[in-house]
Amino acid sequence: MIKELIKTIHLYHNNGWSPATSTNYSFIDENNKIWITRSGIDKSSVLETDFIQIDENGSYPKEDLKIKPSAETQIHCVIYKLFPKTKVILHSHGIYPNLLSSKMKSNFIFKGNEIQKGFFNVSTHLDTLKIPLLENSQDMLFFDKELNSRKSELKYNCFVIRNHGTYAWGATILDAKKHLETLDYLCQYEWNLISK
Amino acid sequence: MIKELIKTIHLYHNNGWSPATSTNYSFIDENNKIWITRSGIDKSSVLETDFIQIDENGSYPKEDLKIKPSAETQIHCVIYKLFPKTKVILHSHGIYPNLLSSKMKSNFIFKGNEIQKGFFNVSTHLDTLKIPLLENSQDMLFFDKELNSRKSELKYNCFVIRNHGTYAWGATILDAKKHLETLDYLCQYEWNLISK
Amino acid sequence: MIKELIKTIHLYHNNGWSPATSTNYSFIDENNKIWITRSGIDKSSVLETDFIQIDENGSYPKEDLKIKPSAETQIHCVIYKLFPKTKVILHSHGIYPNLLSSKMKSNFIFKGNEIQKGFFNVSTHLDTLKIPLLENSQDMLFFDKELNSRKSELKYNCFVIRNHGTYAWGATILDAKKHLETLDYLCQYEWNLISK
Amino acid sequence: MIKELIKTIHLYHNNGWSPATSTNYSFIDENNKIWITRSGIDKSSVLETDFIQIDENGSYPKEDLKIKPSAETQIHCVIYKLFPKTKVILHSHGIYPNLLSSKMKSNFIFKGNEIQKGFFNVSTHLDTLKIPLLENSQDMLFFDKELNSRKSELKYNCFVIRNHGTYAWGATILDAKKHLETLDYLCQYEWNLISK
Numbered sequence: 094m095i096k097e098l099i100k101t102i103h104l105y106h107n108n109g110w111s112p113a114t115s116t117n118y119s120f121i122d123e124n125n126k127i128w129i130t131r132s133g134i135d136k137s138s139v140l141e142t143d144f145i146q147i148d149e150n151g152s153y154p155k156e157d158l159k160i161k162p163s164a165e166t167q168i169h170c171v172i173y174k175l176f177p178k179t180k181v182i183l184h185s186h187g188i189y190p191n192l193l194s195s196k197m198k199s200n201f202i203f204k205g206n207e208i209q210k211g212f213f214n215v216s217t218h219l220d221t222l223k224i225p226l227l228e229n230s231q232d233m234l235f236f237d238k239e240l241n242s243r244k245s246e247l248k249y250n251c252f253v254i255r256n257h258g259t260y261a262w263g264a265t266i267l268d269a270k271k272h273l274e275t276l277d278y279l280c281q282y283e284w285n286l287i288s289k
Numbered sequence: 290m291i292k293e294l295i296k297t298i299h300l301y302h303n304n305g306w307s308p309a310t311s312t313n314y315s316f317i318d319e320n321n322k323i324w325i326t327r328s329g330i331d332k333s334s335v336l337e338t339d340f341i342q343i344d345e346n347g348s349y350p351k352e353d354l355k356i357k358p359s360a361e362t363q364i365h366c367v368i369y370k371l372f373p374k375t376k377v378i379l380h381s382h383g384i385y386p387n388l389l390s391s392k393m394k395s396n397f398i399f400k401g402n403e404i405q406k407g408f409f410n411v412s413t414h415l416d417t418l419k420i421p422l423l424e425n426s427q428d429m430l431f432f433d434k435e436l437n438s439r440k441s442e443l444k445y446n447c448f449v450i451r452n453h454g455t456y457a458w459g460a461t462i463l464d465a466k467k468h469l470e471t472l473d474y475l476c477q478y479e480w481n482l483i484s485k
Numbered sequence: 486m487i488k489e490l491i492k493t494i495h496l497y498h499n500n501g502w503s504p505a506t507s508t509n510y511s512f513i514d515e516n517n518k519i520w521i522t523r524s525g526i527d528k529s530s531v532l533e534t535d536f537i538q539i540d541e542n543g544s545y546p547k548e549d550l551k552i553k554p555s556a557e558t559q560i561h562c563v564i565y566k567l568f569p570k571t572k573v574i575l576h577s578h579g580i581y582p583n584l585l586s587s588k589m590k591s592n593f594i595f596k597g598n599e600i601q602k603g604f605f606n607v608s609t610h611l612d613t614l615k616i617p618l619l620e621n622s623q624d625m626l627f628f629d630k631e632l633n634s635r636k637s638e639l640k641y642n643c644f645v646i647r648n649h650g651t652y653a654w655g656a657t658i659l660d661a662k663k664h665l666e667t668l669d670y671l672c673q674y675e676w677n678l679i680s681k
Numbered sequence: 682m683i684k685e686l687i688k689t690i691h692l693y694h695n696n697g698w699s700p701a702t703s704t705n706y707s708f709i710d711e712n713n714k715i716w717i718t719r720s721g722i723d724k725s726s727v728l729e730t731d732f733i734q735i736d737e738n739g740s741y742p743k744e745d746l747k748i749k750p751s752a753e754t755q756i757h758c759v760i761y762k763l764f765p766k767t768k769v770i771l772h773s774h775g776i777y778p779n780l781l782s783s784k785m786k787s788n789f790i791f792k793g794n795e796i797q798k799g800f801f802n803v804s805t806h807l808d809t810l811k812i813p814l815l816e817n818s819q820d821m822l823f824f825d826k827e828l829n830s831r832k833s834e835l836k837y838n839c840f841v842i843r844n845h846g847t848y849a850w851g852a853t854i855l856d857a858k859k860h861l862e863t864l865d866y867l868c869q870y871e872w873n874l875i876s877k
Contacts, residue, residue, distance in 0.1 A: 113858070207311070296530075407506065609819045663701040677872075
C-alpha cells in the first residue's frame with residue numbers, strides 16, 4: 094500500500110496541494126500498525142523511509158529527536174478511533190477549500206453536481222450534502238473534541254479546517270482519494286461561482 | 290487503439306478532467322465490438338484490463354459482480370446507434386463546462402473564436418455554433434430520449450450535461466479529442482469573460 | 486534544432502497552449518530550407534516526420550493529398566521575408582492573450598513589469614511596449630497585407646490575432662521562446678488585473 | 682546540492698514560475714564558494730554547467746564575454762552578507778506575488794493561514810506577518826541600500842519586488858523552498874480573495 098500512497102502524494106504535490114512541507118498522510122498496514130509521514134518533509138520527494146510507525150495514541154520512539162511524526166498526528170489517531178474501518182487518511186492544502194472556507198460558517202453545503210456521487214452512499218446529484226468546517230487550532234485536543242462531538246456529520250468521510258486544508262479517509266487508498274478529490278472539485282466549483 | 294486511448298485518459302487526468310473515479314471512455318475494435326471502462330476506476334492508472342466488452346445494448350456478462358461497466362454505458366450505446374461512424378467516445382468532468390452550464394439554459398452558443406474550427410465542418414471563426422446542454426439525470430432512459438429527440442443538434446459531435454460534464458466522439462481518437470478539447474477551450478474562454 | 490523544437494512543442498502543449506490540433510511551428514535548417522508542421526496533427530505527440538519542407542512561398546509537393554502544411558503557412562512565409570534573421574516561428578493558443586484580445590482595440594499596451602525585458606532591446610520595466618493586435622481572418626492574404634503594413638510595430642518579434650492566438654519568432658529557438666513566453670505572461674498579468 | 686537545486690528549478694519551471702529566461706538561483710558550496718546561474722538561460726533545461734562561480738562581491742572571470750552571471754547577482758551577494766547562515770537563494774516570477782504587488786504599498790500583510798507556519802519561527806496561524814515589498818529597479822545599488830536598511834523586516838527570509846518577483850533563502854534547499862512556496866501560496870490566497 095505504501096508504494097501506491099507515495100504515488101498519490103506525488104500526484105497531489107503536482108496539483109499544488111502540498112506547498113512547503115505542508116500536509117501529512119497515514120495508513121494502517123496488514124499487522125494493524127499505523128504509519129504516518131514524519132514532520133517537515135518535502136512532498137515532492139517523499140520516500141518509504143519517511144513514514145514512521147506510531148501507536149494508536151500517536152506515541153513513537155523518541156531516541157532520534159530529529160525525526161518526529163507530523164504535528165497533526167492526533168487528528169489521524171482520532172479518525173482511526175472514530176471510524177475503525179479506516180485504513181488510509183489523506184490531507185491536502187489545496188487552495189479552493191481554503192478560499193471557500195473564508196466565506197462559510199460551520200459547514201460547506203453542496204447540491205446538484207454529478208461529482209458528489211464520489212462520496213460513499215450518495216447516489217444522485219440531487220442530494221444536499223453538508224461537510225463539517227472546523228475552526229483552525231494549534232491545540233490538537235481541540236480537534237479531538239470537535240471530531241468526537243461532530244461524529245455524525247462526518248458521514249462523507251471528510252472535513253475541512255478553516256484556512257488550513259481538508260482531511261479525507263477510506264478503507265482503501267482509492268476510497269480516500271475519491272473523497273478528497275470529490276471535496277476539492279466541489280470547492281473549486283463553488284468558489285468560482287462566487288461573484289459571477 | 291486501446292494504447293492511444295489510455296494515453297489520452299492519462300493526459301486528461303493530468304488536466305484535472307477526471308477527479309475521483311469520474312468519467313468513462315469507450316471504443317469499437319476492428320471486430321466491431323464495443324469496449325468501455327469499467328465502473329469505479331481511478332483514471333490516473335487505467336489499464337487495458339480495465340476495459341470490458343459490452344454488446345450494443347450495454348449488456349455484459351454478470352458472473353463477476355464486482356466488475357461492471359460504467360453507469361453511463363447507455364449514453365455510449367445511444368451515441369453509437371445515432372452516429373454509426375463513431376469509433377471512440379470520450380467523457381470529461383473539466384470544471385469550465387460545468388461552471389458555464391450553471392449560467393446557460395438549454396444550449397451553449399459560441400462565436401468568433403478560431404479554435405471552433407476544431408469542430409467538423411466548421412471552417413471559419415465567424416460561424417455561430419449551438420451545442421446542446423442537457424439536464425442531468427440518474428435515469429439513463431432520459432438521456433436516450435433526449436439524445437434521440439435532439440439528434441439534429443448534435444452535429445458538432447459533442448454535448449454538455451448540466452453540472453456533470455461533456456461528451457464528445459469521432460471516427461478516430463484524434464477526431465474525438467479535437468471535439469472534446471475544442472469544446473473545453475471554448476467553455477474556458479466564455480466562463481472567464483463573465484463579469485469581466 | 487528539430488529535436489529542441491519538438492521538446493518545446495510538448496512543453497507548450499502541457500501548458501494548454503495547443504488544444505485540439507491548433508497551433509503550428511516552423512524553422513529554417515542549415516541549408517536554408519523551411520520546415521513547418523503539417524496540418525491536423527495532435528501536438529501532444531508531434532514527431533520529426535510531422536514537419537514538411539516548403540519553399541519560401543509556402544509551396545509543397547502535392548502528390549500525397551492527405552499531407553499538407555498548416556493552413557497558416559503563409560503567415561510563416563511573410564514573417565521570414567519581413568525579418569530575414571528569423572530561424573524559428575512559434576504559435577500559441579494560450580487562453581490569456583485570447584481573453585485579453587476581446588477587450589483591446591488594435592494593440593496591447595504593456596508597462597511596468599520586469600518580465601518585459603524578455604523582449605529584444607527592452608532593458609527596463611519602465612518602457613511602454615505596444616504589441617500589434619490583428620483582426621482574425623481565414624484569408625491569408627489579409628495577414629500578408631497587415632504584417633507588411635505594420636512592419637514597424639513588429640519590433641518585439643511577436644503579434645496577437647484577436648480570439649485566435651499569438652505568434653513569436655527569433656534567430657534561435659531560445660529567442661523565439663523568450664518572446665512567446667514574455668507575451669503570454671504579460672497577457673496573463675493584465676487579464677487578471679481587470680475588474681480587480 | 683547542485684543536483685537537488687536543479688531538480689527544484691525544473692519543478693518551479695513546471696509551475697510557470699520562470700517564463701522566458703527569467704529568475705536566477707545560487708548556492709554556497711562546501712568550500713564556501715558562491716555559484717549562481719548564468720544570465721539568459723532557459724530554466725526548462727538548466728544544467729550543472731550553467732552555474733558559474735563568483736566571489737562575494739559578484740565578480741567573475743570575464744574572459745568569455747558570452748557567459749556572465751545573472752544581472753541580479755548583486756541581490757544574491759547582499760543577502761549572503763546580511764544573513765551569513767544562508768546557503769541557498771531562490772527567485773521566482775510566479776504570477777500571484779506580482780499581481781498582489783500591484784495592490785499593496787510597501788508590505789504584504791498575512792494573517793490566519795495555517796501555511797504561514799512554513800516560515801521560520803512562526804508557530805501559529807494567528808501571527809500577523811509583514812513581508813517587505815520593494816519597488817522594482819534596474820539599479821542593483823538600490824536593492825543593496827533597501828535590503829540593508831530594511832534588514833529587520835527580512836526575518837521571514839523572503840521579500841517581494843513589485844511587478845517583478847519574489848526572493849527567498851535558507852540554510853538548506855528545503856528551508857529556502859519552504860519560504861518561497863509559503864510566500865507564493867499566501868499571495869495566491871490573498872489575490873483570489875480580492876473582489877470576492
